[in-house]
Amino acid sequence: MKRLNLLLVLILILSSVLSVSAQDKPFDGQTIRVVLANHAWTDAVAPKIPEFEALTGIKVEWESYGEEQLNQKLTTEFIAGNAGVDVFMTRPLQEGANMEMNGWYYDLAEKTAADVEYDFEDFTESSRSATTFNGTITAIPLVTEQEILYYRKDILEENGIEVPTTLDELYAAAEKLNDPANEFYGFVARGQRSPLVTQLSSFIYSYGGDWFDRDTYTATLNTPETLAGIEMYSNLLKNFGPPGVLNMHWAQCIGIFNEKKVAFYTDASSLYPNLLDPTKSDVAEVTGCAVFPAGPAGAVMYDITAWGLSIYAESQNKDAAWEFIRWATGKENSLFIQGEKAQQLARTSVWNDPEGIKSFPADWAAAVAGSIGAKSYDRPLITAVTEARDLIGGIVVTAIEGGDYLKAADEANVKFQEMLNNEKP
Amino acid sequence: MAAKKTSMYRTQRRIFSVLYFVAIFILLVIFLSPFLWMVYCSFKTPIELSKLPVNWLKGLTMDNYQKVFVQQNFFKFIKNSVIVAAGSTFFGLLIGLPASYSIARHGQKKLSMLILTSRIVPGITFLLPLYIMFRELKMVDTYTSLILAHMLTGLPFIVWLMTPFFESLPKELGEAAVVDGASSLRTFVSIVLPLSVPGIVTATILSFTFSWNNFMFSIVLATNRTRTVPVAIYNFISYASIDWGGLMAAATVITLPILVLAVITQRYVIRGMTAGAVKG
Numbered sequence: 001m002k003r004l005n006l007l008l009v010l011i012l013i014l015s016s017v018l019s020v021s022a023q024d025k026p027f028d029g030q031t032i033r034v035v036l037a038n039h040a041w042t043d044a045v046a047p048k049i050p051e052f053e054a055l056t057g058i059k060v061e062w063e064s065y066g067e068e069q070l071n072q073k074l075t076t077e078f079i080a081g082n083a084g085v086d087v088f089m090t091r092p093l094q095e096g097a098n099m100e101m102n103g104w105y106y107d108l109a110e111k112t113a114a115d116v117e118y119d120f121e122d123f124t125e126s127s128r129s130a131t132t133f134n135g136t137i138t139a140i141p142l143v144t145e146q147e148i149l150y151y152r153k154d155i156l157e158e159n160g161i162e163v164p165t166t167l168d169e170l171y172a173a174a175e176k177l178n179d180p181a182n183e184f185y186g187f188v189a190r191g192q193r194s195p196l197v198t199q200l201s202s203f204i205y206s207y208g209g210d211w212f213d214r215d216t217y218t219a220t221l222n223t224p225e226t227l228a229g230i231e232m233y234s235n236l237l238k239n240f241g242p243p244g245v246l247n248m249h250w251a252q253c254i255g256i257f258n259e260k261k262v263a264f265y266t267d268a269s270s271l272y273p274n275l276l277d278p279t280k281s282d283v284a285e286v287t288g289c290a291v292f293p294a295g296p297a298g299a300v301m302y303d304i305t306a307w308g309l310s311i312y313a314e315s316q317n318k319d320a321a322w323e324f325i326r327w328a329t330g331k332e333n334s335l336f337i338q339g340e341k342a343q344q345l346a347r348t349s350v351w352n353d354p355e356g357i358k359s360f361p362a363d364w365a366a367a368v369a370g371s372i373g374a375k376s377y378d379r380p381l382i383t384a385v386t387e388a389r390d391l392i393g394g395i396v397v398t399a400i401e402g403g404d405y406l407k408a409a410d411e412a413n414v415k416f417q418e419m420l421n422n423e424k425p
Numbered sequence: 426m427a428a429k430k431t432s433m434y435r436t437q438r439r440i441f442s443v444l445y446f447v448a449i450f451i452l453l454v455i456f457l458s459p460f461l462w463m464v465y466c467s468f469k470t471p472i473e474l475s476k477l478p479v480n481w482l483k484g485l486t487m488d489n490y491q492k493v494f495v496q497q498n499f500f501k502f503i504k505n506s507v508i509v510a511a512g513s514t515f516f517g518l519l520i521g522l523p524a525s526y527s528i529a530r531h532g533q534k535k536l537s538m539l540i541l542t543s544r545i546v547p548g549i550t551f552l553l554p555l556y557i558m559f560r561e562l563k564m565v566d567t568y569t570s571l572i573l574a575h576m577l578t579g580l581p582f583i584v585w586l587m588t589p590f591f592e593s594l595p596k597e598l599g600e601a602a603v604v605d606g607a608s609s610l611r612t613f614v615s616i617v618l619p620l621s622v623p624g625i626v627t628a629t630i631l632s633f634t635f636s637w638n639n640f641m642f643s644i645v646l647a648t649n650r651t652r653t654v655p656v657a658i659y660n661f662i663s664y665a666s667i668d669w670g671g672l673m674a675a676a677t678v679i680t681l682p683i684l685v686l687a688v689i690t691q692r693y694v695i696r697g698m699t700a701g702a703v704k705g
Contacts (some may be wrong), residue, residue, distance in 0.1 A: 038663040063649045066659035076645045080557045145665075251667055258475045270665040280471050306664070 028057030127346035139308025146371035186240030193393035204229030206295030234399035489674035513575035521583035529591035
């Protein structure tokens with residue numbers, strides 16, 4: 001009898017324990033499929049996934065792919081419909097408008113509004129607006145980047161040149177330092193047709209130009225302001241750029257900068273480990289970072305959200321999927337990923353915390369801090385992004401080659417307007 | 426007079442043979458240098474890779490290979506690729522050889538055109554239907570689905586390579602066998618196939634290589650379990666950073682099996698070619 005009592009007590013205790021844990025882990029036993037990109041953010045989060053699984057009882061099946069491959073795979077699975085994807089990484093600027101139009105994103109508005117602890121308002125405004133399409137919150141902003149100026153501290157010092165704060169100063173300094181006879185060049189940036197468009201954007205914005213008027217959907221590729229930005233960018237590359245610049249993407253630009261052959265380089269802040277990490281770069285000690293130089297309209301650089309984390313609209317496990325996202329992008333994890341793993345995230349509280357910026361080089365962090373809140377896009381935000389980039393890049397290529405870029409701009413503007421007419425809501 | 430002529434011929438021949446070797450050497454340099462550069466870079470540290478002029482002996486390391494095999498576990502991806510490539514080639518031959526023999530013997534031109542259309546239509550057209558089909562059959566991320574998809578490119582190729590080969594074999598051989606009482610199957614297996622080894626070897630190498638390099642079907646139809654090497658190599662390319670050393674090491678590693686296969690089977694191909702030459 002005594003034994004039986006003991007057994008009963010044990011059962012009671014056990015069942016209460018079990019019921020408590022069941023309350024704690026409402027998603028216990030669920031499995032979610034998470035499709036990520038090959039990215040330093042993924043490398044930072046992946047080792048912590050077992051922690052999340054232990055915490056929630058959710059089993060995470062994750063996989064990761066190269067940027068374009070990820071897009072190809074997701075698009076195929078989504079078009080086929082009823083895909084087994086729950087959470088996926090996405091590029092709001094590149095495919096956001098398109099995927100939103102296809103209804104592939106689950107609107108996160110309800111989840112973020114209901115979750116006070118998560119504090120969605122903590123994300124910078126530009127990052128939140130970047131992932132919101134037609135009122136739908138398509139993704140949680142993951143990593144951001146801004147266009148900044150990289151320069152050779154030693155070269156500037158030797159020649160008694162101050163760090164340029166305006167584009168005109170940059171032009172003058174590049175001219176002074178340019179010495180092609182000795183294979184040293186004043187300036188480098190992307191010269192490849194399509195890739196250059198994003199880095200051209202800050203030049204155009206700083207002259208007061210833009211791709212198109214977002215209210216009236218009028219193309220503005222041949223306005224005096226936009227043309228002035230294009231002229232500055234292409235003249236820098238044409239007059240002071242290294243040979244073969246038309247074939248340069250960021251990897252080639254980094255290469256020639258690391259070969260100590262260039263004084264100035266404008267590109268994304270996210271590329272900094274390639275230049276400032278002593279195990280990867282020979283110029284780590286002598287490379288400086290500065291805020292993008294100002295034009296007549298001020299220093300208007302892009303401050304974009306390169307990647308976001310989304311829930312697939314047809315996911316069968318939306319609650320468990322949100323549990324994963326709120327864990328991965330919550331305050332605690334964000335502080336870890338930015339503070340320890342040096343990833344550039346979008347949470348204001350993390351940027352304000354000294355722990356959050358301890359891994360960043362000081363001048364880089366200052367350059368980035370000075371850019372936050374600028375334009376949230378670095379390319380036209382339309383569904384036909386690829387075609388538009390080709391069109392715009394073509395104007396710059398013509399200018400660098402010394403062709404009639406004014407005519408090219410007029411022609412591109414007409415074609416771009418046709419695209420916009422199709423996109424008009 | 427005669428002696429002078431002979432010596433002239435000799436000089437001429439010597440000049441030709443020198444030119445011949447120079448031409449071979451130039452060709453070798455053109456074709457081999459990117460390959461050798463890849464192998465060399467796979468032993469360099471990231472910082473030394475970007476330096477010019479090249480310091481040939483500085484910054485050599487095995488780290489890149491450690492990344493390939495330990496961090497990324499490329500053994501698994503290679504295993505997957507071998508299974509899929511061998512599987513699709515084996516079944517491609519199993520179906521393709523009898524098919525092309527039949528086409529060759531009975532002049533089934535329409536049939537062979539039909540098979541060819543699956544090569545003419547771009548592979549991406551099949552991607553979505555295949556994906557939907559395999560998903561409904563719960564076969565995504567299985568070897569079977571990959572092998573079947575890769576056969577789509579391998580099989581027509583085998584048929585089109587082997588049909589002319591079988592056509593070139595003298596019909597009389599088969600007829601003689603039939604007179605001696607052999608069945609068509611027996612004739613095919615015991616007479617035709619052994620004579621066709623060089624063709625079969627060529628078809629095998631090429632079909633294997635097609636499958637080995639196939640990216641499109643592998644990216645969509647495979648996920649973690651059956652990921653093949655062309656997809657896995659992208660693990661070294663990440664947003665805003667490319668691990669060139671690791672990439673070169675991985676590229677070297679995945680080129681190796683094909684290279685070994687080619688070297689091993691090469692003598693069969695050459696034997697086949699010379700056999701044909703002697704016959705005249």
